[in-house]
Every structure is written in structure tokens, then in C-alpha cells.
Amino acid sequence: MAELSDYPPFQLGKPRFEQTSFYGRFRHFLDIIDPRTLFVSESRLKEAVQLLEDYKHGTLPPGVTNKELWGAQKIKQAIIHPDTNETIFMPFRMSGYIPFGTPIVVGLLLPNQTLASTVFWQWLNQSHNACVNYANRNATKPSPTSKFIQGYLGAVISAVSIAVGLNVLVQRANKFTPATRLLIQRFVPFPAVASANICNVVLMRHTELEEGIDVLDNNGNIVGSSRIAAKHALLETALTRVVLPMPILVLPPIIMSILEKTSLLRSRPRMILPVQSLVCLAAFGLALPLAISLFPQMSEIETSRLEPEIAMATTSKTVVYNKGLTNVFDLLHAHVIETSCSAVRRVTYSSIKFIHHEYLPL
Template identity: 75%
Template sequence: MIDIYIYFNKYLSVLMAESAACPAFQLGRPRYDQSSFFGRLKHFVEIIDPSTLFVSERRLTECIKLLDEFKHGTLPPGVSDLQLWEAQKVKQAIIHPDTGEKIFMPFRMSGYVPFGTPIVVGLLLPNQTVVSTIFWQWLNQSHNACVNYSNRNATKPTPTSTFLQGYFGAVTSAVSLAVGLNVLIQKANRLSPATRMIIQRLIPFPAVASANICNVGLMRHNELSEGIDVLDENGNILGSSKIAAKHAIMETAFTRVVLPMPIFVLPPIIMSYLEKLPLLQTNRRLLLPIHSLVCLATFSLSLPLAISLFPQMSQIEVSQLEPEIAMATDCKVVTYNKGL
């Protein structure tokens, strides 16, 4: 399944790469225009490229060295812009931009789809029991919490208690809503078995969407009181802004509501039609593999589309920020790391 996802992502990357010439390399800057949705889409398709999961330690070291040589003006002759962009892509996929540390493979954005698809398949399995519902919702929110932590804005230290609070809040909200809706559906005697089946399959979406909001809000609420760093056009820190933090959390939360929408809505609808096909009526063993492929396809499409709604390094007008920050710079616009 991972091989299929890698091939699909590579094909999408090739199509997008062919649509634009390679621009001059800029260290720390995105290769594609982040002011447009399509530019952000091309950027994030590279960020989530699953081939970066298999980059060796030697290759990562070479990429970091190449970028350092460019930074210090000691770049060997013959190195192309494309090689530099590729090196930056590898570093961005593996190294956290704030901490400078390697992100654990299952919790990288490039690993979100291959490691998350089995969980999605489990969440959408028909005829869920209370125990299985609790298990899959717990596993999903545990994975999401680890991804949130690994890709957070880390410009400010955050106590472990904050992340534990977000984790338990997300698990509690997801499990409570999912179990509650399942109980209500089971008691709805007026619904036909087919209708009940479709509704039960759609239950994971509101449960996961609400839990995602809770997860992001609780795990990052300290940013609202401490603020996050805002940078000028040269990358210099101007100060910590609570207003920028509010924007960052709202943008991330909105993304986490949009992300599961096609993942948990489309597969149940598609499978309700596919299961009526004679092939699947006579070969029930094919249901799980086809269900898994449908989930993989929708997940692969929804992830880059959702996280492309806002640029990771978002911008905000200085006039909207705190007066002390506005007085510290002549810039009209500043940037901040929204987080993923």
C-alpha cells in the first residue's frame, strides 16, 4: 500500500514540477509562490513526499552540508538550483524548523498518510462495537497528538502537562461523541438497516473533527498567553505576539476540520455503491483491500489540499499586532510559523 502511495505522490509531484521552471534557489524560502493556493499545494506535495521517509542518515547529512555551504558562500562549482531545492526539501521533511531535531518517522507529515491510513480503515469498518469504536478513536487521537506535537510551533518551550491535557481532552471528546452517536443510531428503530449502516460509517467524521479542534486548542493554548515569535523580512525575531498565536491556532484548527471531511465522508459513500457490484457480492474477501485503497486515495488527496489552505509561514499585517511589536519595525507585514 505504501508503494502505491509513493508512486501516486511521485506522479503528482512530476506533473507539478513540469508545470513550472526551476527558480533560483533561496535558502529557507519555499520553492513555489506561497501567496497562491496552487503554489502552496505544490509546496506541501513535496513536504509530504513519502520517499523522504527512506532518506538515509548519510543523504540527510549531505543535504544539510550542501545548504550550509550555500549559506556561507562556499558552495562547490557545478551545484544546480534543482539540487539545492531537493536538499532543502529533504531537510524540511525530516528536521523540525524550530528545534533543529529529527522528527520521528511515523509523526512526520510525509508519514501521516502511510501510517494513518490503517487507522482510517479501522475507523470506517462496518458493524463497530463499543469496544472497537473506543479503540480506533483512541488510536487515531494518539497518532494525531503525536503529529501535532512533532510539527508544532516550538519557538517557545511548552510544559509536558499542556500536551497531556490536549491528548486526554481529544481522546475523551472523540470517544464520547463516537460512542454516543453509535448508541443513538442503534436505538433508532425506524431506520432501515442500509440507512443505519451508512450513518454509522459517517459517525467518525464529527467525532474526529470535534476532537481535532479540541486537540489543537488544548495542546497549544499556552501560545495564547505567551505568544509566538513573529519575524521581519530578514528572519529577525521582533517579539512574541498573542494575536499571531490566535491566528495560528485558528488556521490550524480549521485545517484539521477540513482534513477529515473527504477522508471520512467519501469512502462510506463510495463503498456503499461498490459493495452492490456483482464482483464484490461474490468475492467478499476483496472488500477490505478495496476499502483500504479507497481510504488511501481520499487520504492522499485530502492531506495536501487541506494543509495548503494556509501557508506554514503565514503573514500578518503589523498594524494588527500588539503596539510594542508595531513600533519595533518598519515592516508592513511580518511572518510566523503557523505549525502543521
């Protein structure tokens, strides 16, 4: 019975866990960021791909279990880009986001940073994010390269400017003691990264404010394209992009400020960096899926609040829209979304085309 609940009847291209509950989304994201898929061999990958092809064509060998099918889909989705069918470079896979991103987080949170080191770690973080975004982009309708470059440059400039500016202000604040100054400096990466995230969202999605985004009725039918819904989606996404990095960039400084006062680290200062690395890894690995599981992908809005032509086009009192770059780990390799609204069971691929294969980078 336990295996039946963990491995329900297989559905090609759909999430293994129920997406209408926080627990289901949390387990789903844990599955997606599982770093064990980084060590899958080429032969094992080919077996997984072939097993899914057999399922698709109704030629499965006898005795194949749901567990094996879900495992095969997990492997393929972690390694193969669904649009190009090419292998994604390991550091830029979603399963590699935490192991390859943790050293950057450690670097961002290093104490007593110089101007050069601050610029370097902020640049490296935004560069890693840009590579992850590009490697997992929607290749069915390619976006202009200039759009990625625009978002990248905006994120780098805003992150570096905020980080450097705050560090200079803290260093010049004479009323702070050295210990207080050091503690405040540890929290500088968060506002820098948060501002970069907002800048990136605005630059990458500003055209939606002019063109609008699709809104759907209770039956999953597209009612129209709403600029008002696009404004709400952009604001919600910007807000969540500020909230989501918080556990990863705020918790480690708090924890380390406590641990560094213990006799163990006071007598062994060389252990501070390894301990900080472990703290960052734990915060990154646990807090990220917890944070992104909090927010359902679909938002609901009253029809009366939208444009008159949309309100007149449907009898539904509310419609739903996809927020976009928020909880997108569950959309990276799926063309169907299970929404948080029980009345909506189907979302067409065209309604999520603008967020397919996008990450939620720090």
C-alpha cells in the same frame, strides 16, 4: 525553461513554490508529504546536509544546480528536526503522515464496529496525532509537557465520547433499516474527530485569549498583541480543523457505499477491505493537500475592530495576524512566511513562534 520554473533560484529555508496562489501552495504541500523521503539513506542525508552547509558558507562545488539544492533542502527538512538537529522518528515525520496514518483511517471507517473497536481506533488516532505533534514541536521555546498531555487527554475523551455516543444512538434507532444504520455508522468518525480537533485547539491555545497574539502592519512590523485577533484566530482555526478532515473521513464512506453495490464486490466480499484501503489512501493522499491549500496562513482584519490602543498605534487601516494551527505544513521548517497579502512581505520569527512545528492532525 520548464526546469527553471520548477526550480527557481535557491533560497535557503524558503518554500520552493510561490505561496500566494492555491496552485503554489498545493505543489508545496505535495512536496512536503512526499513519502519517497522515507527511503533516503543515511549517506544521502549526510550529502544533502553538507550541500546546504556549503551553500550557507559560500563554498559550493562548481556545477551544483538549483534542482540539487532544492532536493537537498527537501530531504533535510523531511528528516531532521531544525531545532534539535536530531532525526525525527519515521512514523512521525510529515512525509510519513499519510502512509502511517492511512491504516488508522481505514480502521476508523470499518463497518459494524464494536464498542471496543470504536474506542481503540479513536484512541489510536489521537495518540498518533499527539506523537506527531510532539515529534515536530518547537524546541526553541519548549512548551510544558502538561500542555501536550492536556490537549491529548481532551482530544481522546471527546473523540471517544462522541463516537461511542453516536454509535449507541444509531444502534437504538429502530426506525432505521439495517442498511441505513450501517451507512450512518460509517460517518460517525467524522463528527468524533472534528469535535476532538476543536477540543484540542481550545485546550492548547486558550492562553492566547488572555495574552493576545501579535498583529502586523503593512510593513511587517508588530503593532501590538490583540486578544480580539486571538479570538478570531481561534475561531478560524477551529472551523478549518472541522473542514479539513472532511474529505478524508467523508469521501471514502460515500465511495464505498457505491462500490459495494457493484457486481464485482458483491461476488467477491473479501475484496471490500483491500478496496476500502486503496480508497482511503487515495482520499488521504489527494484530499489532504487540496484541503490545506485552500486557506492562506495569514488573516487580515480592520484596525478599527481591534483594541483602541492598537488602532492608535498604527496608521494602517488593516493589520494581519497568523491564524496558527491551520496551514502549518509550510511553516514546519521555515522561519519566514510569504503571506497572501501582497503588501506584507516579511513576518518576523517572533510573530509565528506559537505555531512553529505544529501539525494539522486528523
